[in-house]
Amino acid sequence: MNQEEQRSHEFETHYQPYEQSQETISRRRFLSYTTGLLTGAIALLLGIPLAGVVVGPLLKKKKSPWVRLGGLSDIAPGVPAKFTYSFRKADGWFEKTFRGTAYVIKPKSGGDFTVLSNVCTHLGCGVRWDSDQQAFLCPCHNGGFDIEGKVTLGPPPRPLDRFTHKVEEGVIFIQVREG
Amino acid sequence: MLRRILKWIDEQSDLVSITRHFLEEPLAKGVGWPHVFGSLALFCFMIQMVTGVFLLLYYTPTPDHAHETVSFITHELPFGKIVRGLHHWGASAMALVVGLHMLQVFVWGAYKKPRQVIWLLGVGLLLLTMGLAFTGYLLPWDMKAYWAMVVGTNIAGAVPIIGEYIRVLVRGGDSVGALTLTRFFTIHTCILPALLIGLSVFHLFQVRKRGITPPWRKVGDEENVEYNQRFYPEQIFKDVVVAMMAVALLVFIAGHYGAPLERVASPSETGYVPRPEWFFLYQFQFLKYFPGKLEFLGAVVIPGIVVLAMLLLPYVDTNPHRLPRKRPIAMFLGIGLFVVITALGVMGLASAPKQRELSQQEKVGEKLFLDLRCQTCHGINGGGGSAGPDLAGATMNDPSKLRTLLRNPQAFNPRSIMPKYELSSAQMEGIVAFLRSIGKNSQMPKSPAIGPKKPQGHFAEEWLTQHKYEVRKDPAQCSSCHKPQFCQTCHQNRRPDSHQKQWIKSHFGTAMEKPEYCAVCHERSFCTACHQDVLHTSQWLTEHKRGLEKRPEICKECHQSKDFCISCHKGAEPASHGPNWINTHKKSATRSCNVCHTQDFCSSCHTGATPQSHDARWSRTHGRSAGLGCQKCHNDSFCQSCHKVSMPHPRGWRSRLHQPQAQRDPSTCGTCHDQSFCTRCHVRSKPSSHTSKWRRNHKAAVKQQGDASCQNCHGPNSPISCKSCHGLDMPHPDDFALRHTRVASYKRDSLCTKCHKINEFCVKCHEAKDFQK
Numbered sequence: 001m002n003q004e005e006q007r008s009h010e011f012e013t014h015y016q017p018y019e020q021s022q023e024t025i026s027r028r029r030f031l032s033y034t035t036g037l038l039t040g041a042i043a044l045l046l047g048i049p050l051a052g053v054v055v056g057p058l059l060k061k062k063k064s065p066w067v068r069l070g071g072l073s074d075i076a077p078g079v080p081a082k083f084t085y086s087f088r089k090a091d092g093w094f095e096k097t098f099r100g101t102a103y104v105i106k107p108k109s110g111g112d113f114t115v116l117s118n119v120c121t122h123l124g125c126g127v128r129w130d131s132d133q134q135a136f137l138c139p140c141h142n143g144g145f146d147i148e149g150k151v152t153l154g155p156p157p158r159p160l161d162r163f164t165h166k167v168e169e170g171v172i173f174i175q176v177r178e179g
Numbered sequence: 180m181l182r183r184i185l186k187w188i189d190e191q192s193d194l195v196s197i198t199r200h201f202l203e204e205p206l207a208k209g210v211g212w213p214h215v216f217g218s219l220a221l222f223c224f225m226i227q228m229v230t231g232v233f234l235l236l237y238y239t240p241t242p243d244h245a246h247e248t249v250s251f252i253t254h255e256l257p258f259g260k261i262v263r264g265l266h267h268w269g270a271s272a273m274a275l276v277v278g279l280h281m282l283q284v285f286v287w288g289a290y291k292k293p294r295q296v297i298w299l300l301g302v303g304l305l306l307l308t309m310g311l312a313f314t315g316y317l318l319p320w321d322m323k324a325y326w327a328m329v330v331g332t333n334i335a336g337a338v339p340i341i342g343e344y345i346r347v348l349v350r351g352g353d354s355v356g357a358l359t360l361t362r363f364f365t366i367h368t369c370i371l372p373a374l375l376i377g378l379s380v381f382h383l384f385q386v387r388k389r390g391i392t393p394p395w396r397k398v399g400d401e402e403n404v405e406y407n408q409r410f411y412p413e414q415i416f417k418d419v420v421v422a423m424m425a426v427a428l429l430v431f432i433a434g435h436y437g438a439p440l441e442r443v444a445s446p447s448e449t450g451y452v453p454r455p456e457w458f459f460l461y462q463f464q465f466l467k468y469f470p471g472k473l474e475f476l477g478a479v480v481i482p483g484i485v486v487l488a489m490l491l492l493p494y495v496d497t498n499p500h501r502l503p504r505k506r507p508i509a510m511f512l513g514i515g516l517f518v519v520i521t522a523l524g525v526m527g528l529a530s531a532p533k534q535r536e537l538s539q540q541e542k543v544g545e546k547l548f549l550d551l552r553c554q555t556c557h558g559i560n561g562g563g564g565s566a567g568p569d570l571a572g573a574t575m576n577d578p579s580k581l582r583t584l585l586r587n588p589q590a591f592n593p594r595s596i597m598p599k600y601e602l603s604s605a606q607m608e609g610i611v612a613f614l615r616s617i618g619k620n621s622q623m624p625k626s627p628a629i630g631p632k633k634p635q636g637h638f639a640e641e642w643l644t645q646h647k648y649e650v651r652k653d654p655a656q657c658s659s660c661h662k663p664q665f666c667q668t669c670h671q672n673r674r675p676d677s678h679q680k681q682w683i684k685s686h687f688g689t690a691m692e693k694p695e696y697c698a699v700c701h702e703r704s705f706c707t708a709c710h711q712d713v714l715h716t717s718q719w720l721t722e723h724k725r726g727l728e729k730r731p732e733i734c735k736e737c738h739q740s741k742d743f744c745i746s747c748h749k750g751a752e753p754a755s756h757g758p759n760w761i762n763t764h765k766k767s768a769t770r771s772c773n774v775c776h777t778q779d780f781c782s783s784c785h786t787g788a789t790p791q792s793h794d795a796r797w798s799r800t801h802g803r804s805a806g807l808g809c810q811k812c813h814n815d816s817f818c819q820s821c822h823k824v825s826m827p828h829p830r831g832w833r834s835r836l837h838q839p840q841a842q843r844d845p846s847t848c849g850t851c852h853d854q855s856f857c858t859r860c861h862v863r864s865k866p867s868s869h870t871s872k873w874r875r876n877h878k879a880a881v882k883q884q885g886d887a888s889c890q891n892c893h894g895p896n897s898p899i900s901c902k903s904c905h906g907l908d909m910p911h912p913d914d915f916a917l918r919h920t921r922v923a924s925y926k927r928d929s930l931c932t933k934c935h936k937i938n939e940f941c942v943k944c945h946e947a948k949d950f951q952k
Contacts, residue, residue, distance in 0.1 A: 028412055031416045032411075032412045035416045035419050038423045041423060042419070042422060045426050045430050049262050049265070052257050052258030053236070053256060053257070053262045054233065056256055059257075060257075093251035093255075
């Protein structure tokens with residue numbers, strides 16, 4: 001008889017009488033339930049921070065910072081003025097500089113500025129102002145937008161996006177969205 | 180439902196049966212709480228595995244990003260501090276629990292036959308645990324990690340003959356660097372965990388096969404042992420209780436204290452005092468007793484002997500008894516080793532140089548040091564900035580010099596970029612006391628994180644000299660964190676390299692094309708201070724005449740060449756130059772002609788045809804107008820040709836500069852000034868030459884230099900003419916020697932004797948008896 005068999009034999013000899021008593025059964029059940037509870041508590045204590053580490057970055061609030069575009073002094077009425085902007089954005093532990101282009105249109109008749117994104121709403125190419133055709137033209141799929149950003153030509157499904165903007169001390173700022 | 184699922188799984192794989200068989204292992208009477216350490220060690224390892232995997236989601240094993248990612252996990256990632264803390268403190272817990280488990284097995288004699296292999300596997304697991312601990316704490320790439328690796332790999336190099344190869348192999352090169360980090364990362368996350376899992380499974384298998392040792396039974400006497408409990412639930416309950424306590428403690432420590440993270444590794448920082456983690460402190464202390472060539476003994480030989488002894492223990496110790504009192508030698512050696520290791524560890528901990536407690540005044544200074552952010556430029560024993568000298572090595576300790584340095588750093592070095600500080604006396608005394616308290620064991624005080632996180636690039640050693648390139652690449656990068664005053668803090672005393680001498684003329688190109696460059700360092704008001712009224716908008720071409728009228732001198736800052744104006748105005752006169760301009764221009768002549776016209780332009784008309792203002796009396800009256808517009812037409816040499824000195828008089832002329840010129844050539848003053856002009860001052864205050872003995876000695880000066888200099892001030896019309904003192908016109912006329920008899924006979928005593936002694940001067944011509952009455 002090897003050791004294991006010997007132990008089982010010894011166990012059979014000495015333990016079984018315990019197994020049959022109600023006291024033993026209730027004690028074992030108590031220990032089982034308590035073990036289960038404690039194991040659940042351990043799983044929670046560990047599981048919550050671990051889940052949080054994975055899910056946390058996804059739940060981070062996206063900021064909408066104000067980004068400087070440029071001075072207003074050089075904008076002629078009725079002609080879209082092209083501005084490039086850049087802003088720093090956190091990418092995990094990185095901070096990267098993101099750049100973009102916006103068009104500022106000062107109406108000939110006066111009134112508030114319009115700031116349009118240069119990203120075509122079709123598939124994301126960069127539109128450019130064509131002064132001959134007086135339209136924003138997309139070189140990718142021949143999409144076209146008028147000076148107010150409305151679709152006039154081609155496949156774009158909706159007008160050019162507009163930036164929320166403000167003017168402070170002669171400088172125009174736009175609000176960009178992270179993400 | 181659950182039973183049916185389990186039954187199906189068991190039918191397919193026997194998994195449930197195997198598990199049940201494992202859990203229902205009978206355990207001997209007496210097996211209980213002392214036997215929880217094995218399961219606890221396994222549980223700690225599982226915590227390390229799980230938390231390690233989750234940390235891998237964000238950690239990057241490169242020197243550029245390792246510290247940054249660990250800092251991100253610790254400070255920015257939600258729950259990151261807890262997960263990293265669990266991993267850090269879990270490692271310490273695992274090392275401790277593995278040691279306790281081995282100690283329990285030793286004391287219980289459970290290593291003896293037939294369980295020798297279990298003990299051998301346990302020693303292997305101990306070594307793997309220490310290996311995991313050693314490779315793990317390099318990964319944050321902070322100062323502690325870096326220097327621990329330098330020292331640790333140098334210890335590996337202490338092995339004779341092959342030590343150098345081992346060191347290079349472990350480091351991945353000659354020095355601790357990127358390759359060291361990646362090697363240790365691979366060893367820590369892949370190789371050692373795989374080995375440990377394999378060894379643990381084998382270890383558990385052997386434990387299950389042989390069974391847990393019945394307490395205190397002699398070797399070979401395991402029959403008739405009472406087995407009155409099962410592994411599940413009796414022993415597992417105890418294991419889970421202890422595991423629960425361990426997890427609760429670890430979560431508390433991780434949440435409350437977090438895991439430490441020192442500053443990013445810097446190989447050039449030699450002032451850092453490295454200390455290993457607590458589980459290597461005994462080795463650190465032990466090596467102190469084996470200096471120089473003996474290091475190999477302490478690092479490799481003796482620890483190797485100890486490990487060998489542990490491996491051979493089950494085979495060498497043939498005493499069949501397991502009771503401690505019946506194993507005195509084994510107990511003495513085992514407990515003795517435990518005590519020695521603990522004592523060495525405590526001694527190692529106590530040997531760390533302690534920082535002196537700061538006095539109240541020094542604490543005030545320390546706080547001010549951090550508030551003023553002095554650590555940005557200055558380090559203390561390496562920690563901190565490198566723009567300025569390290570304060571621990573500072574030679575200046577004199578309080579008065581320190582105060583002067585803080586108030587005016589440029590007094591010691593004109594090119595210093597250190598800003599000046601206006602501090603109250605209490606603040607000054609505090610910071611001086613703190614600076615004087617810094618010694619070779621001092622460390623940089625911990626400063627709270629303020630504002631946005633510092634980018635990793637700012638920690639590079641050459642950042643101070645190289646940041647200008649980053650500014651040029653992307654000025655928005657600086658502006659996103661720093662306001663212009665920040666740049667001025669240093670650059671007010673030292674202009675950037677780009678702002679050369681001619682910058683005032685050449686900056687307009689940059690300002691037009693890339694105004695964001697200027698905005699990094701300058702507020703808008705800085706530009707408008709110059710450009711106010713002269714902002715070259717698109718209407719400037721028609722508007723600039725108004726700006727010219729307001730501030731004509733500002734145009735010359737950029738447009739120094741007259742050709743610039745003439746290029747437009749040649750043939751196209753400004754609006755101000757109307758038909759009658761040639762007659763009316765004199766009113767504006769002193770103000771703005773030179774903006775466009777050189778002197779030659781004016782001289783082309785005015786040579787031979789003086790302006791109307793230059794009438795007959797002009798040479799006498801122009802002094803009142805001089806300085807207001809002479810330079811428009813005349814250069815300095817023109818004025819000097821008459822005045823013989825620079826005109827108008829330079830600053831300091833009245834107080835100190837005119838005296839030498841007046842003494843050299845008094846007629847120079849007479850070109851413009853009459854005597855009353857000089858005496859207006861000199862009645863009240865004499866020239867410097869007129870000392871207290873002047874009255875007696877001026878005769879020699881007059882004889883030497885002539886009386887011309889006297890006549891400038893003391894001429895016949897002056898209130899203090901020579902006659903007013905001498906009673907006669909001075910100097911004597913040429914024929915006075917022949918005509919003085921009449922004066923001398925009546926006024927000898929009142930006049931002649933003022934200057935001449937009778938018995939010395941008069942007797943040269945006269946008989947002495949002539950003067951006797």
